[in-house]
Amino acid sequence: MFTLVGIVTNTHGIKGGLKVYPYTYDINRFREYKEVYIGEDKEAVHIENVSTYKNLVILTFKEFDNINQVLKYKDAEIYIKDEDRKILEDDKYYIADLIGCKVYDEDGIYYGDLTEVYSGIANDVYHVEGPEKSGDIPAVKDIILDIDTANKKIIIKAIKGLFE
Structure with missing residues (x-):
């Protein structure tokens, strides 16, 4: 099973980065993820770098090195495996x-x-x-x-x- 953690809003730069709107109150949580799954087919990708800008997360992946490889992911959802979910504090929810x-x-x-x-x-x-x-x-x-x-x-x- 998978948990939705964000949605790709756009590409970032020419080297295959993606801007992600996070579905979490702690955007730094993306720094803990090693692998995420993109889109309906939940394609596994490995996070290479995480940065933040305002309320967005900028992700780059080991599998991609140019913008043409990631254009298809615009508006795609980003997931993690349920077993990778962090236990949340009381009154916090995914x-x-x-x-x-x-x-x-x-x-x-x-x-x-x-x-x-x-x-x-x-x-x-x-x-x-x-x-x-x-x-x-x-x-x-x-x-x-x-x-x-x-x-x-x-x-x-x-x-x-x-x-x-």
Whole structure:
């Protein structure tokens, strides 16, 4: 099994580097990875160098040495093997584990499925696609009451206007 850890946003330079938007709060974690898997076919590649620029990770690989070899990976997802996952602190989650969770309020009312997590100014934001409406939920303890990734279920506090 694999865990999604980022998405390629573009190439970097002419020597086969890739810019990656990380799906982790700690972008330096990419320095710990020796091997990652790119794209739907999960092609194994070996990391040669990791650098960061703003909120992006720049990766170069032993297998590639020019831009023409990596152009096909633009918008491709980057994975690691599940056994290479780092144990996270309490209240920290892999985005891949959150995606697809069903979102309910404390009264059991179904809001929809979590489809995206993005970084807001002060906190992460969960985008939920519902059967009739969609909306964004701030990922803060006052609103997110429980996250059960094993059962793909999130309980939120009902807030007036959240999905109106």
